[in-house]
Amino acid sequence: MWRRTVTRSVAVAENVRKFSIAASTFPIPSPCIVHKRGADILHDPWFNKDTGFPLTERDRLGLRGLLPPRVISFEQQYDRFMDSYRSLEKNTAGQPENVVSLAKWRILNRLHDRNETLYYKVLIDNIKDFAPIIYTPTVGLVCQNYSGLFRRPRGMYFSAKDRGEMMSIIYNWPAPEVDMIVLTDGSRILGLGDLGVQGIGIPIGKLDMYVAAAGINPQRVLPIMLDVGTNNEKLLEDPLYLGLRERRLEGEEYISIVDELMEALHTRWPKAVIQFEDFQFKWAFETLQRYRKKYCMFNDDIQGTAGVALAGLLGVVRAQGRPLLDFVNQKIVVVGAGSAGLGVLNMAYQAVSRMTGTTANPQFYLIDKNGLITKERSGVDPSAAPFAKSIDEVESIGLREGSELLEVVKKVKPHVLLGLSGVGGIFNEQVLKAMRDSNSSKPAIFAMSNPTDNAECTAVDAFKHAGENIVFGSGSPFQNVELENGTIGYVNQANNMYLFPGIGLGALLSGARIVSDGMLQAASECLASYMTEEEIQKGKFYPSIGSIRNITAEVGAAVLRTAVMEEVAEGRGEVGPKELAHMSKEETVEYITNNMWYPIYSPLVHEK
Numbered sequence: 001m002w003r004r005t006v007t008r009s010v011a012v013a014e015n016v017r018k019f020s021i022a023a024s025t026f027p028i029p030s031p032c033i034v035h036k037r038g039a040d041i042l043h044d045p046w047f048n049k050d051t052g053f054p055l056t057e058r059d060r061l062g063l064r065g066l067l068p069p070r071v072i073s074f075e076q077q078y079d080r081f082m083d084s085y086r087s088l089e090k091n092t093a094g095q096p097e098n099v100v101s102l103a104k105w106r107i108l109n110r111l112h113d114r115n116e117t118l119y120y121k122v123l124i125d126n127i128k129d130f131a132p133i134i135y136t137p138t139v140g141l142v143c144q145n146y147s148g149l150f151r152r153p154r155g156m157y158f159s160a161k162d163r164g165e166m167m168s169i170i171y172n173w174p175a176p177e178v179d180m181i182v183l184t185d186g187s188r189i190l191g192l193g194d195l196g197v198q199g200i201g202i203p204i205g206k207l208d209m210y211v212a213a214a215g216i217n218p219q220r221v222l223p224i225m226l227d228v229g230t231n232n233e234k235l236l237e238d239p240l241y242l243g244l245r246e247r248r249l250e251g252e253e254y255i256s257i258v259d260e261l262m263e264a265l266h267t268r269w270p271k272a273v274i275q276f277e278d279f280q281f282k283w284a285f286e287t288l289q290r291y292r293k294k295y296c297m298f299n300d301d302i303q304g305t306a307g308v309a310l311a312g313l314l315g316v317v318r319a320q321g322r323p324l325l326d327f328v329n330q331k332i333v334v335v336g337a338g339s340a341g342l343g344v345l346n347m348a349y350q351a352v353s354r355m356t357g358t359t360a361n362p363q364f365y366l367i368d369k370n371g372l373i374t375k376e377r378s379g380v381d382p383s384a385a386p387f388a389k390s391i392d393e394v395e396s397i398g399l400r401e402g403s404e405l406l407e408v409v410k411k412v413k414p415h416v417l418l419g420l421s422g423v424g425g426i427f428n429e430q431v432l433k434a435m436r437d438s439n440s441s442k443p444a445i446f447a448m449s450n451p452t453d454n455a456e457c458t459a460v461d462a463f464k465h466a467g468e469n470i471v472f473g474s475g476s477p478f479q480n481v482e483l484e485n486g487t488i489g490y491v492n493q494a495n496n497m498y499l500f501p502g503i504g505l506g507a508l509l510s511g512a513r514i515v516s517d518g519m520l521q522a523a524s525e526c527l528a529s530y531m532t533e534e535e536i537q538k539g540k541f542y543p544s545i546g547s548i549r550n551i552t553a554e555v556g557a558a559v560l561r562t563a564v565m566e567e568v569a570e571g572r573g574e575v576g577p578k579e580l581a582h583m584s585k586e587e588t589v590e591y592i593t594n595n596m597w598y599p600i601y602s603p604l605v606h607e608k
């Protein structure tokens with residue numbers, strides 16, 4: 001594990017990575033230029049190696065006397081951390097799950113604050129165990145308890161008070177280069193609602209996944225919270241709340257502040273990729289339409305989720321032993337007509353149109369908090385309108401405008417029941433039992449809402465009530481289920497984490513001007529085709545999280561190649577669009593892999 005074969009190009013200046021496809025099998029760490037000395041280095045998690053500084057480096061950097069004399073190797077530091085983590089697991093056994101998860105988050109966060117290289121090493125090597133702590137579901141709990149957990153800031157915070165000043169504030173960020181930005185306004189954090197400034201945990205968790213899965217250099221990521229107020233009454237009344245205790249900006253005031261921030265970001269880092277995350281419905285689509293042709297940005301909840309869901313839906317068709325073209329005949333009930341649900345339906349609709357060559361009338365049924373959406377509904381949002389069913393069509397199967405979920409499942413007998421409602425337990429026993437009459441030999445249940453308590457149903461309930469022949473996916477992780485027939489009911493984690501790192505990485509390394517629909521479609525198709533027939537037959541539609549770097553490299557390559565093909569790629573560094581265009585598929589994957597950052601201690605070289 002330690003003797004990884006690395007292809008390194010020497011970073012000649014601070015944080016600068018050179019892009020090269022030349023392979024070397026000797027692990028030569030790139031030197032890293034620092035402008036600090038002594039204690040300042042020990043207090044900087046980007047450069048700190050704790051007791052791992054070799055003696056020569058201690059001399060060079062003025063660290064002699066500031067550390068205990070023994071030099072502890074990276075491997076020993078790793079083992080020591082893992083030992084403490086395992087002891088914490090042992091000592092907290094039997095305590096409430098939330099208490100244990102937060103304790104685990106704290107120990108990881110302390111390491112993150114102290115020594116990023118070691119933090120990312122333990123994260124990458126133990127991604128299966130640690131993803132549920134630094135990402136969904138624990139990250140939701142962290143956001144809810146942010147004010148109490150806050151010790152030191154991470155990322156940048158812009159607020160309504162910074163209007164007119166953002167262009168200069170942006171230069172307060174200490175890193176000269178930024179590759180990936182995840183931006184939220186905290187208005188719809190997972191299924192937990194408006195958490196205001198506390199939502200910063202989400203961009204931090206997403207960017208941790210970027211480092212772990214896509215190998216983005218952690219010195220080049222930037223989590224951003226745009227605090228435009230909150231409408232959460234509890235937070236507004238909380239004297240210890242750390243955000244603006246004002247109601248959210250609305251309308252023109254809101255959009256002009258996002259405009260200003262986007263302009264400032266683009267001015268300082270024109271090549272950075274910007275991911276919008278957990279914006280409430282009314283701004284998610286609007287900001288996407290406003291910026292997607294102007295900047296290299298995407299909305300993860302709309303577009304990342306859609307690609308992951310579509311890959312899963314195509315897997316469902318394969319699991320039924322049907323040809324992919326049969327996707328057009330699948331009856332899909334989507335519960336939740338928000339950013340995520342509509343993103344999924346849009347992408348599924350595009351897939352059906354491509355397959356049939358027509359503007360087809362797919363068998364999609366959309367339900368929101370007022371029930372089945374039909375053309376009779378007044379005030380239906382324009383983005384949901386294309387999926388509103390005609391009243392004749394629904395009446396022909398005994399349904400009407402606003403029919404309830406249970407009734408819809410009973411009458412439609414869908415192949416797929418997909419939840420993106422944020423409502424925990426809405427796929428109750430009756431609804432799940434109704435899925436036994438599905439027209440499919442392998443009914444699919446996707447309870448995609450996060451975090452765990454907001455999932456539409458648990459894995460155990462799904463297999464128990466809907467039958468052991470179902471296939472199951474959930475946004476938050478659940479354990480596989482031991483079935484009464486002696487087999488294992490496999491749980492897929494249907495989470496956008498399988499795509500956003502590859503979308504961001506492919507866009508970044510291609511130097512894409514924008515993130516096009518074609519690039520997103522390529523990402524989804526790549527994920528769908530990653531799974532073997534054998535895996536699909538076992539009910540597995542997504543790879544194990546342990547192989548997330550491999551899948552991200554493949555997805556990144558698919559995105560990059562499409563960006564080149566569509567002529568939106570401008571290249572990066574010395575590798576221009578022509579060089580990218582000459583790479584074969586395999587060379588593109590290799591190029592992507594070679595440019596992934598990997599945590600090793602680089603020799604630090606001091607420069608004034």
Ligand SMILES: NC(=O)c1ccc[n+]([C@@H]2O[C@H](COP(=O)([O-])OP(=O)(O)OC[C@H]3O[C@@H](n4cnc5c(N)ncnc54)[C@H](O)[C@@H]3O)[C@@H](O)[C@H]2O)c1
Pocket residue numbers: 188189190191192280281300301305308335336337338339340341367368369370371419420421422423426448449450451454474475476494495496497
């Ligand atoms: N698994 C993933 O990768 C993934 C990705 C994105 C979002 N999500 C999850 O999806 C959920 C929704 O996210 P969003 O951005 O679409 O939110 P949103 O607020 O935009 O939409 C929520 C939708 O659910 C509907 N709804 C609310 N109560 C309902 C009920 N009782 N019955 C039916 N529908 C109901 C609302 O009317 C609305 O249409 C969140 O929990 C989020 O965590 C998961």
Ligand SMILES: O=C(O)C[C@H](O)C(=O)O
Pocket residue numbers: 136189190191278300301449450475495496497
């Ligand atoms: O954050 C996640 O785990 C997935 C998704 O982006 C969500 O908002 O729920």
Ligand SMILES: [Mg+2]
Pocket residue numbers: 190277278300301
């Ligand atoms: Mg999200």
